[in-house]
Amino acid sequence: NAGVTQTPKFRVLKTGQSMTLLCAQDMNHEYMYWYRQDPGMGLRLIHYSVGEGTTAKGEVPDGYNVSRLKKQNFLLGLESAAPSQTSVYFCASSHHGQRAFFGQGTRLTVV
Amino acid sequence: GDSVTQMEGPVTLSEEAFLTINCTYTATGYPSLFWYVQYPGEGLQLLLKATKADDKGSNKGFEATYRKETTSFHLEKGSVQVSDSAVYFCALITLQGAQKLVFGQGTRLTINP
Numbered sequence: 001n002a003g004v005t006q007t008p009k010f011r012v013l014k015t016g017q018s019m020t021l022l023c024a025q026d027m028n029h030e031y032m033y034w035y036r037q038d039p040g041m042g043l044r045l046i047h048y049s050v051g052e053g054t055t056a057k058g059e060v061p062d063g064y065n066v067s068r069l070k071k072q073n074f075l076l077g078l079e080s081a082a083p084s085q086t087s088v089y090f091c092a093s094s095h096h097g098q099r100a101f102f103g104q105g106t107r108l109t110v111v
Numbered sequence: 112g113d114s115v116t117q118m119e120g121p122v123t124l125s126e127e128a129f130l131t132i133n134c135t136y137t138a139t140g141y142p143s144l145f146w147y148v149q150y151p152g153e154g155l156q157l158l159l160k161a162t163k164a165d166d167k168g169s170n171k172g173f174e175a176t177y178r179k180e181t182t183s184f185h186l187e188k189g190s191v192q193v194s195d196s197a198v199y200f201c202a203l204i205t206l207q208g209a210q211k212l213v214f215g216q217g218t219r220l221t222i223n224p
Contacts, residue, residue: 004154033212042117042200042216043155050210058211090154097143097162097206102154 002026006091006103013081013110021076021106023091029101031094032074033058034066036087037105043090049074081110113138115201117215124191125223132186132218134175134201142203144168144177144184149198149217158186158199193222 004025013019023032030051035043035058045058047066055066063085065077074093078085086109094100118133136142143162147155159168164179173188184201201215 031210031212035214040216043214045211045213048211092155092212094204094212096210097204099145099157099160100155100212102147102156104154 004091004093004101004103006089006106008106009104010107011109013078013108015082015110017081018077018079019081019108020078021089021091021108023074023076023093023103025072025074025093025101027093027101028071029093029095030071031096031100032068033092033094033100034064034074034076035090035092036060036085037090038087046076046089081108083110086110113142113203113205113211113213115203115213115215117199117201117218119216119218121219121221123221123223126193127190128222130186130188130191130195130220132199132201132220134184134186134215136182136184136201136203138182138203138205140205140207141179142205144175145202145204146173146175146184146186147200147202147214149200151197155200191220191222193224196220196222 033048034046049068052071089106091103092100145160146158159170161168161177
């Protein structure tokens with residue numbers, strides 16, 4: 001039972017570099033979400049998807065792009081990383097209106 | 112838009128004390144409400160949920176009642192343990208419109224022996 005798997009778990013980037021975070025779920029969930037967690041800020045929604053081929057902006061979408069080409073995968077891209085994007089990133093998935101399952105997180109540092 | 116407001120932490124209690132963490136929400140329609148818990152270095156786990164007014168969710172001695180009239184979903188536990196030390200998040204999802212899963216800012220709870 002893999003659930004929700006995020007890769008990588010840790011990454012250090014230089015300012016201006018790009019990278020893609022991968023989220024994979026094996027529960028056939030329609031909904032997938034990307035959050036960032038910063039101290040004292042809780043979880044803030046970056047982008048989300050309600051089904052394969054669809055994406056929508058959350059609270060803090062600037063500087064990020066996403067794609068949902070396959071139902072089981074939700075990719076989060078940083079085209080030109082900035083120090084303000086240093087954070088812990090969490091992916092989650094769920095059925096419509098049901099509990100969400102979370103990945104273990106990706107700790108990203110931009111120097 | 113939809114939002115969740117939690118009492119600010121951190122909260123520090125002694126073992127066996129009574130716990131309340133307040134949560135209020137603003138939402139269009141009738142959301143489902145959740146409490147999630149995050150232990151150090153881990154992702155979030157569902158603690159309990161309620162899907163309609165007056166529902167009570169419960170798990171591991173924790174309870175929360177969906178109060179539509181006060182738009183609240185306060186978390187309570189009668190006697191906390193050291194192992195309850197974690198960060199607690201209140202969350203909602205609306206079943207209409209945007210259908211986003213929205214979280215409060217989290218409350219860090221520390222229980223001292």
